[in-house]
Every structure is written in structure tokens, then in C-alpha cells.
Amino acid sequence: MDELHALQEVLRGQRPVEWDQLPDIPLYMDQVLSYMDRQSIRVDESDALTSAMVNNYTKSGLVPRAEGKKYGREHLAYLTAICALKQVMSARDMALIIGKETEGSHSVEEMYQRFRTSLDQALEHAAGEMDPYLDEEKLADGAVHFALLSYAAGVASRRYVNVLRSLEPESKRKK
Template sequence: MTEDFTKFIEQMKHQRPVEWNHLPDFSLYMDQVLSYMERQLILGDGQDSLTAAMVNNYTKSGLVPRAEGKKYNREHIAYLTAVCVLKRVMATKDIDTVIRDELHQRNNVQAGYEEFCKSLDTAITTTTHEMESYADKGTLADSAIHFALLSYAASVATQYYVNQLGRQAGDVTDKK
């Protein structure tokens, strides 16, 4: 294993979004939110971090609640964390469907965020173990293809679940 690989694996093992109780319990301005979010996410080489324009777009589309004045609180950070992670693998409309259903089931942002972080931890831990076990099995291209295929399979499963959520929402609407 190379030094870069070892460093990346260590980042994957240890970097996670903070627990709800450790999110700021005071309001933040946009530049503080952007800085804070860099610590919430695992950003690999060449991945863009969150920008003010992105936050504004997420707010306009309803993915993230509007700021209170020009200040953001822990609920905003929770939403932004979920959106930033999910946007790497899901369409915006699907993120909206999933987040709304999750919050509806949990009845509050804190419980939804805690469940999201628990699932994210499991996914990252599983992927990290897979990376370590796959490290010496082939070339970088082989590894990239392997993980792309895992992503493809997970994407197919994700779309199935999102479609089921849509059908359930349609059933509820039809019954009214």
C-alpha cells in the first residue's frame, strides 16, 4: 500500500459528521457554514466543497430550510450534511423524496440526522474494509472498476427504494 492510500484509509476510518449534540448550538453566517461543512464531509482529491451558491440553490429548491435572517443553525447543518453526501449519488428530486419521508417517519430533524449518521458510518466502514481487502488484488483500474460496479449496484437498489417511496406517496394521495 502507498502512503497516499494509507492516509486516505485513515481519513475514511476516522472522519465522520459530528453527532447532533456536537453540532453548533448557535447561529452561523454563510462563510462559517461553508468552513464547518468542510469538516463534516470526506472530500477526496478534486472534489469540490460546498459553496454559497449551492446552499442558496438547495434552499430555493426546498431541500434545506431558509436561513433565519442570514444565520444558519444546527438543523441547517444537518440538512446540508445529508444533501451534500446524497448529491454524489442521487438526483435532487430523489434526495427531496428520501429526506421528507425520513423526517416524516422520525418526526424531527435530530432523530433523522442521527439515523442518517449511523447509516453513513456503516457504509463508510464497510467500504473502508472492502478497500483494504481489495488493495493488493489488482491495478488501480481494477479497483476503480470494482468500486464503480458496487456503486452501480447500490444505485439500482437506491432507485428501487425511491420508486417505492413515490408509490407509497401516490397511494396516500389516492386514498384522500
């Protein structure tokens, strides 16, 4: 199954760049979208980030407003995290956890590095879990296995988000 071996290699090797490798020059929207294609693993075109999505993330407060029409390193860090998280959680939940990750003395750089570490561990784990399911007769078993891993991780993630939300002051919870 060449497709699955190729995916396994992508999971083992493709990562968002380190903070200091993010462009340190401002980028226009079309450059941001092109750059983000290299920052995340996409299965198909429906996973692509669009300018409308960036605008919606900005309007909802998930991403800071562009400086003029240019986006910097911090914008790219936020968008990299959002591109992965949008696959599994709502914008409201992303706003909560990204807000918690960057509140107080925590910088966007620190949030980005923690995100990259967690993503690296998750991708390595998924790639390693693929080995028993690479034969044609194991495809259905593999699909079920990964669906159930996703289900279990989703249950855990939703619980963490609920606990975080319950710890917020009442005034913030109603938003």
C-alpha cells in the first residue's frame, strides 16, 4: 500500500518550522496562504486555508489583526496551530485554549513551541501505530483503529476544554 507508506513518511517527517525559521518579513495574504500549505499536512483541497477563513479567525479574535495588509511571524504561528486544531475543534474551543496558552507572561513563541512539541509527538505516535495496518486485508481494521483513537482523544480534549471553561470567571463563560 504505497499510499499508506507515503502517508507514514509524511507523518514522520513533515513538521511546521521552528519559530526562528518562520519568515521575519511581513507577508501579504496570498503569501500567507501559500506559506501555510507547507506548514500543515493536508489530505485534500478541502483542508486548505483560505483568505475568508483567515478573515473570520481575525474577526473572532483567534488571530490578531494584520498590520496594514501584512502578516508577521506571530500571525503565522497562530495560523499554524489553528490549521491543525480546526480539524478537531470549534473556533470557540480554539479561542479558549489558545488564549490560555498565551495569557500572562506566556508569549506566542512559547505557545508555538509547545504546539510544535505536542504535534510532533502526536504525528510520531500515529505513524508508529500504522505498522500493523499497512496490508490490504487490514485496511478496515486500520480505519477503525484510527477512528477510535480519534474518538478517545476527542473525548479527552473536550473534557480538558470543559474543565478550562469551568475555571473561567462567570463573565467570560457567557461569551
